[in-house]
Amino acid sequence: GAVVSQHPSWVICKSGTSVKIECRSLDFQATTMFWYRQFPKQSLMLMATSNEGSKATYEQGVEKDKFLINHASLTLSTLTVTSAHPEDSSFYICSASRKPREQFFGPGTRLTVL
């Protein structure tokens, strides 16, 4: 149980385009979902926390207009990277939680912006 999926697993796009990444909790309802970014050989940095039906809470330094998060249901959250640029190339990982102290991670999405 507690499986989280992400789609796509990897994506290559041209600079200036937008990319949408989906995060789904397959066998449970997630009250909270988290989005992380991980640059090569670095740690996971929390970008934002989202609760179903409400606006996401962004971490300091993360542009909410550039990284749009929609948590439309208890099993789906999406991250849209708008007007992507090469510096946005990274490994994006989501996690889903049913209760405090619990996070189930998705497999990650590798974004490459040319």
Place this chain on the structure above:
Amino acid sequence: GENVEQHPSTLSVQEGDSAVIKCTYSDSASNYFPWYKQELGKRPQLIIDIRSNVGEKKDQRIAVTLNKTAKHFSLHITETQPEDSAVYFCAASNGTASKLTFGTGTRLQVTL
């Protein structure tokens, strides 16, 4: 906000030896400390966790110790095996918000 420091950044041990990774945190409200193992290109996997009302927890070859007063916690891996080679991250959370702050990671290499 919370700040988690992790040492060492790289660690090389021979198979069968022990490995110790140390983390310190800054927020005294943190009360949950998980450890994750991440292989290249994969998701982090929870390997062990400890809550602030416990000083030590063990699961087979893996143990975690917590010193709340000093605000540090450590991961101990005994009888290391080549498959233990990976990047290990510590993290801290105040529980209520579930928000995790990760350490900088330790690349563990177990050599034959």
